[in-house]
Amino acid sequence: MLTRRLAPVKPAFVERVLMRCPGQCAVCRAWSRQQVCSECLQRYARPVPRCWTCAARLPPALAGRREAKCGSCLREAPPLDRSIAALDYSFPWDGLLQHYKFHQAIELRETLLDRLNQALNIAEAEAPDLLLPVPLSPRRLRERGYNQSFELARTLARRRKLICEPELLLRVRSTAQQAQLPLKERGQNVKQAFALEPGRIGELRGCHVVVLDDVMTSGATLFEIARVLRQAGALNVQAWVVARTPDTALD
Known part of the structure; x- marks a missing residue:
């Protein structure tokens, strides 16, 4: 029997206010000057070796080896020149990213x-010519109230003195949520879902472009965007993401 998957329930106003109150670690609830205390960062945010082109986690034996790649990328190179992920999409970061x-x-x-x-x-990481957040469809933007990738991208651009262009990359077709689809259907789901602002396509020729998203799982969305950018003449296309799933079970 099919069941309807409900959208995440937004917390009540009081709960949202409490989440914004300083003084408690968002993970362990210990008193902290930061949203996540130093003890939790030490425990849950240690750097790990990752595949050069898809950011999948690699065995510890490959730590320090430049441009090491996972078996999947060795068999079939993705359309990304490099992918950089900060964290595993697992406890506690999966929950924090869901809240965000x-x-x-x-x-x-x-x-x-x-x-x-x-x-x-x-x-x-080298500074790109352009930093592009993954766009949302108008319907999903209305549901959430903001584009989480754009919020990250514009703040990162200020920190690192990068050029963020949120209107260059367009989502031209609404798609089903990737997390609701089997892995093998996700590539088809986002096929031809992205395009570039027609009057600005020429700006990408010969450029080093970074696409920023919050989470990377199967990579279908970022791979599709990379193909669009390469067709427009981008010379180097990378993905920067906050978290990467330990496997490809989600998107």
């Missing part, structure tokens, strides 16, 4: 961005 994305917990943006900024420093 669906429950109006915009105050978590700085904590999540701190982790990504640290990962970029460790990876010695």
